[in-house]
Amino acid sequence: GAVVSQHPSWVICKSGTSVKIECRSLDFQATTMFWYRQFPKQSLMLMATSNEGSKATYEQGVEKDKFLINHASLTLSTLTVTSAHPEDSSFYICSASLPPYQETQYFGPGTRLLVL
């Protein structure tokens, strides 16, 4: 149980285009999902907290207009990187906490984004 999937697993796009990454909780409902970014040889950095049915909460320094987050259902959250630039190239990972106690995070497999 507690499986989180991401799609796509990797994507290459041209500079200036937008890319959407999906995060799904496959066997449980997640009222809260989290989005992270990880650069090579570095730790995970929390970008935003995605709440079902409401606006996402962004961490300081993360541009909400560039990284659009939508959490339309209890099993799906999406991250859209708008007008992507090469510096947005990174490994994006989502996670969800398992109700009801929510003391454990379960992570998706990650999405590798390369912006040319």
Place this chain on the structure above:
Amino acid sequence: LAKTTQPISMDSYEGQEVNITCSHNNIATNDYITWYQQFPSQGPRFIIQGYKTKVTNEVASLFIPADRKSSTLSLPRVSLSDTAVYYCLVGGPYSSASKIIFGSGTRLSIRP
């Protein structure tokens, strides 16, 4: 939010027991201690979680002293496939009000 401190790297050999210690001096009363394993280009994988004393599962043991200011992940008889980065995370329950801060992690290298 409790910050964690771990050794940056550790080396060991196949068949050995490996212990990775994490320091979390500011742990809160309702915080859990969770360890994750991450391989390159993959999301972190849950290993073990505990609140106090000792927890054991099929892959690892977690030792937590009474003051809960540190914890030790113990991997028995490691193999080459245990080469990965190990993260100690303190917090929870994770909700819209939670903040999650990953530390640097410990890069464990296992040699034949």
